[in-house]
Each structure stands twice: as structure tokens, then as C-alpha cells.
Amino acid sequence: MKTSEIIQELDIPRHKLYYLEQKGYVKPKRIPMGDLEARVFSKQDFLRVKYIWKYLQQGYKHKAAFAMAERDLKMKSAG
Secondary structure: OEHHHHHHHHOOOHHHHHHHHHOOOOOOEEEEEOOEEEEEOOHHHHHHHHHHHHHHHOOOOHHHHHHHHHHHHHHHHHO
16 A cells, blocks of 8 residues: 555554654555655555554554554454
8 A cells, every 4th residue: 555545544644654664663665756765555564554543542652552553463363
């Protein structure tokens, strides 16, 4: 998924999405487009952002939101 698609789908601010990338919580592929680079997020990255964003909106700090998102992803893949 492209950055704009994630922003639209999850209603997450662009700077929050980039912050999650900066912290290493998600690692989108970077595809050169002239002088710029486009970010392409995997389905797993999308789900991780979705869960992290859910917990951030509930008032959790980034580290806790990431930990809970990882737990949710493990439960989803196991179940």
C-alpha cells in the first residue's frame, strides 16, 4: 500500500505514520521516483500500523502500543 492509501484508510496523520517508520516499527520499501522516494507498505506493515494506531488513540504510549499490536498480530496469525 502507498502512504496515501494508509492515511486515508486509517485516518492517521502523515507525521504519525512517518514517526512509526522512524522508530523502526514498520519498514516500508522505498521505491525511487525521480528525485523522491515512494514508500510501499506490506500487508503486515499495514496491519501493524492499524493496531498501533488503535492503541495510540486509546492513550497508550508508542512503545506500549507497539507491544500490544505485536501481541494482536501473533494472535491473528495463530488463530
